[in-house]
Amino acid sequence: MSFVEYGDTIKDGDTAIVFLGHESMFPVKVQHGTVTQTKYGVIRHSTDLIGKKYGSKVTCSKGGWVFILHPTPELWTMNLPHRTQILYSTDISIITMMLELKPGSIVCESGTGSGSLSHALIRTVAPTGHLYTVEFHQQRAEKAREEFREHGVEHLVTVTNQDVCKNGFGVSNIADAVFLDIPSPWEAIGHAKSALKAEGGRICSFSPCIEQVQRTCLAMEEYGFTEINTLEILLRVYNVRTIGLQIPDLGKAAEDNSSSGFDSSSPSHQGSPCANLQQGTVQFKSGVPLREVVGHTGYLTFATKS
Amino acid sequence: RKIIFEKQWFYLDNAIGHIYGTTFEVTSGGNLQPKQEVEETTTETKEAGTDNRNIVDDGKSQKLTHDDIKALKDKGIKGQEIVQQLIENSTTFRDKTEFAQDKYIKKKKKKYEAVITIVKPSTRILSTMYYAREPGKINHLRYDTLAQMLTLGNIHAGNKMIVMETCAGLVLGAVMERMGGYGSIIQMYPGGGPVRAATSCFGFPKPFFDNLHEFPLSKVQSLLSGTFTTETLPADPEENALVEGESNGLSEEKQTSFQETEEEPATEGAMEINPTEEQDTMDINAEDVEFKENKEKENKENVREKQIKQWERRKKLIEAAALLREKNADGLIVASKFHPTPLLLSLLEFVAPSRPFVVYCQYKEPLLECYTKLRERGGVINLKLSETWLRNYQVLPDRSHPKLTMSGGGGYLLSGITVVLDKGKSDSSNSEALKMEEPSSKRCKLQDLPC
Numbered sequence: 001m002s003f004v005e006y007g008d009t010i011k012d013g014d015t016a017i018v019f020l021g022h023e024s025m026f027p028v029k030v031q032h033g034t035v036t037q038t039k040y041g042v043i044r045h046s047t048d049l050i051g052k053k054y055g056s057k058v059t060c061s062k063g064g065w066v067f068i069l070h071p072t073p074e075l076w077t078m079n080l081p082h083r084t085q086i087l088y089s090t091d092i093s094i095i096t097m098m099l100e101l102k103p104g105s106i107v108c109e110s111g112t113g114s115g116s117l118s119h120a121l122i123r124t125v126a127p128t129g130h131l132y133t134v135e136f137h138q139q140r141a142e143k144a145r146e147e148f149r150e151h152g153v154e155h156l157v158t159v160t161n162q163d164v165c166k167n168g169f170g171v172s173n174i175a176d177a178v179f180l181d182i183p184s185p186w187e188a189i190g191h192a193k194s195a196l197k198a199e200g201g202r203i204c205s206f207s208p209c210i211e212q213v214q215r216t217c218l219a220m221e222e223y224g225f226t227e228i229n230t231l232e233i234l235l236r237v238y239n240v241r242t243i244g245l246q247i248p249d250l251g252k253a254a255e256d257n258s259s260s261g262f263d264s265s266s267p268s269h270q271g272s273p274c275a276n277l278q279q280g281t282v283q284f285k286s287g288v289p290l291r292e293v294v295g296h297t298g299y300l301t302f303a304t305k306s
Numbered sequence: 307r308k309i310i311f312e313k314q315w316f317y318l319d320n321a322i323g324h325i326y327g328t329t330f331e332v333t334s335g336g337n338l339q340p341k342q343e344v345e346e347t348t349t350e351t352k353e354a355g356t357d358n359r360n361i362v363d364d365g366k367s368q369k370l371t372h373d374d375i376k377a378l379k380d381k382g383i384k385g386q387e388i389v390q391q392l393i394e395n396s397t398t399f400r401d402k403t404e405f406a407q408d409k410y411i412k413k414k415k416k417k418y419e420a421v422i423t424i425v426k427p428s429t430r431i432l433s434t435m436y437y438a439r440e441p442g443k444i445n446h447l448r449y450d451t452l453a454q455m456l457t458l459g460n461i462h463a464g465n466k467m468i469v470m471e472t473c474a475g476l477v478l479g480a481v482m483e484r485m486g487g488y489g490s491i492i493q494m495y496p497g498g499g500p501v502r503a504a505t506s507c508f509g510f511p512k513p514f515f516d517n518l519h520e521f522p523l524s525k526v527q528s529l530l531s532g533t534f535t536t537e538t539l540p541a542d543p544e545e546n547a548l549v550e551g552e553s554n555g556l557s558e559e560k561q562t563s564f565q566e567t568e569e570e571p572a573t574e575g576a577m578e579i580n581p582t583e584e585q586d587t588m589d590i591n592a593e594d595v596e597f598k599e600n601k602e603k604e605n606k607e608n609v610r611e612k613q614i615k616q617w618e619r620r621k622k623l624i625e626a627a628a629l630l631r632e633k634n635a636d637g638l639i640v641a642s643k644f645h646p647t648p649l650l651l652s653l654l655e656f657v658a659p660s661r662p663f664v665v666y667c668q669y670k671e672p673l674l675e676c677y678t679k680l681r682e683r684g685g686v687i688n689l690k691l692s693e694t695w696l697r698n699y700q701v702l703p704d705r706s707h708p709k710l711t712m713s714g715g716g717g718y719l720l721s722g723i724t725v726v727l728d729k730g731k732s733d734s735s736n737s738e739a740l741k742m743e744e745p746s747s748k749r750c751k752l753q754d755l756p757c
Contacts, residue, residue, distance in 0.1 A: 004462060004463075004464075006464075006661070008634075008658070019687055021687070023688070054659060055658070055660030055723075055725045055726050056726050057725065067660075067687055067725045069660050069723060069725075070660040070661075072662065074457065074458065074460065074662075089454075089457055093450075093454045093457035093458070094450050094696075096457065097429055097430055097433075097449070098430055098453075100428045100429070100430050102483050102484055103463040103486025103487075103488060104486055120457070123460070123462050124462060126462060126463055127488065128486075200325070200327055213699070213701055214703070214706060217701045226327070228701075229698070230699040230700075231696060231697060232696070232697045232699065232708075233450055233696050233697075234694065234695040234696075234697075235693075235694055235695075236693045236694070236695065238692065240677045240678065240689075240691055285671075286674070287673075299699065301701070306325070306326070306327030
């Protein structure tokens with residue numbers, strides 16, 4: 001296992017994702033002799049996990065079962081221990097594409113936070129690229145280093161514990177892209193520019209408030225960044241449901257029986273067996289939006305240094 | 307070579323040797339390189355009105371006539387000067403607010419100062435361009451949706467991916483960019499051969515194509531049932547000839563684009579963007595010319611060369627079939643004009659357990675059906691039907707607001723993760739077992755309802 005390479009079987013020391021169903025899952029560190037408690041019972045790592053294939057169904061002590069999944073940055077994002085507010089995969093995906101990241105890219109990031117974006121960046125730039133990530137909170141920096149080691153990606157990332165607004169990224173003229181997720185990104189634009197390669201590169205700043213975006217855009221313009229573009233991306237998830245709608249009784253039942261006078265319902269009850277005229281309902285499949293969705297995460301401001 | 311872009315024509319010769327991102331101004335026929343930063347033409351009069359209560363639209367505020375402007379243009383006067391003239395001859399300009407003045411200048415600049423920027427091709431540029439210029443060719447796959455696909459599919463170096471697309475090769479190119487030449491891709495194609503018009507715009511180096519395989523969709527069933535042989539291929543001579551022609555053209559095109567990218571990186575892979583509009587495009591006429599040249603070359607090719615290619619093609623096909631037979635692909639990406647359900651039900655067979663798959667569809671309804679069928683089949687978890695909304699913003703001092711919403715038009719995604727299929731379930735391909743399962747999956751959904 002590694003976050004940057006698929007493996008077939010579960011090994012000692014791996015991080016695996018236990019999938020309980022219905023978006024309920026959690027990560028486990030696989031270790032000989034360890035047990036994990038789930039609502040379906042106990043999982044014994046030595047016998048239930050190690051040596052098994054990723055994607056297997058594992059039966060727990062109470063007879064319930066779970067699936068064990070190979071870790072990916074996306075699954076990690078959904079399950080990681082939060083030390084800060086994190087970026088989710090929807091924002092991460094557009095950031096990755098708009099920063100034009102690919103294997104071999106050198107990226108600077110600040111702050112590291114909980115490492116949600118870091119894992120996705122490392123995945124994309126591996127095996128020849130590198131991530132330089134700066135976190136001013138010492139404990140968080142330390143925790144991130146530990147996680148990268150556990151996940152087998154430490155060779156692809158350098159964590160620096162300093163203030164990016166004051167001290168920059170600790171590197172200059174080597175980055176293809178810079179990402180900023182800090183409260184005052186405008187104070188780091190100058191450092192970002194010097195971290196980027198002389199021949200140019202891309203920058204992205206994530207801010208929840210429009211006032212922050214405003215100041216960042218001004219700073220970017222001042223430092224000669226071009227193609228400044230601010231956008232926002234929102235995810236809509238749909239539940240797939242079979243819905244039944246009652247047909248109103250307009251007193252047409254008698255007519256309907258003698259001739260197929262009720263035209264609008266006849267194709268549906270011929271086409272699908274779901275339509276039940278006796279009960280007076282028509283059933284259909286629908287993608288229903290969730291009752292409550294994320295309305296705003298942050299504005300993403302992109303620009304080019306050329 | 308002459309290229310037409312946004313009603314302007316020019317030669318790219320002068321652009322060679324400059325770095326990507328250089329801005330050029332178009333003169334009569336050639337390119338000349340202006341300064342990166344044009345010093346702002348500070349309007350000598352900084353006076354401006356506060357509101358528009360006295361501005362009347364009488365159609366006579368511009369003192370220069372249509373013919374005057376045309377005369378200025380014909381004289382070959384710099385666009386910048388024309389804009390200046392227009393401002394000076396506008397009677398209402400001084401009464402406009404400062405913001406309105408800004409807007410006026412910007413609008414005129416867009417029209418009269420033709421500047422183009424040449425940038426390096428990337429998924430970002432190409433997908434934005436295709437969505438703006440040729441949305442029909444990529445099934446209206448918006449660029450943020452493509453970005454989601456790449457992330458949800460965990461596309462990275464070293465993967466063995468299966469890609470089925472009818473998006474002019476844009477999705478394939480995006481996957482290739484993310485894999486950086488590491489790992490392998492098997493492209494499933496309908497008809498005579500894979501379409502890779504957009505793929506060639508990326509200007510990938512040749513080694514990227516070494517592990518790119520293709521396999522005809524029409525042979526999937528025989529491969530799954532184990533009746534696939536290479537002998538079945540030449541049995542259909544007509545189709546084979548067609549395949550030949552197309553693949554020849556494509557590989558030829560690829561080769562020329564390699565040569566050109568090596569020698570003069572600015573020419574072939576180059577994209578022109580119009581910074582005033584922030585809209586990018588790649589010139590299509592240029593491609594056409596090149597295509598004609600290829601055709602001629604193709605005709606000159608002798609028969610033996612064709613035979614060698616045919617043999618090589620067959621060899622590659624056997625390789626692709628062998629890769630698929632291992633049934634251990636690291637992911638599946640589908641973005642096509644076809645109904646996704648049969649594609650997914652068949653192609654998922656080739657994917658290893660605990661791997662992500664993503665299906666794109668322009669419409670939601672086929673994905674609803676796909677969702678239901680996958681639930682019946684089993685072997686998948688974490689199914690998610692989603693859509694993204696993208697909102698662009700104008701950010702200017704005291705003038706920040708959303709630009710435009712793009713909802714609905716970006717298409718829908720169905721994604722999930724494969725798991726080991728239950729032995730009992732996998733054998734029950736008979737309809738009876740499916741009927742047995744159907745109510746249970748429905749019951750599941752009913753249980754979902756309250757939450």
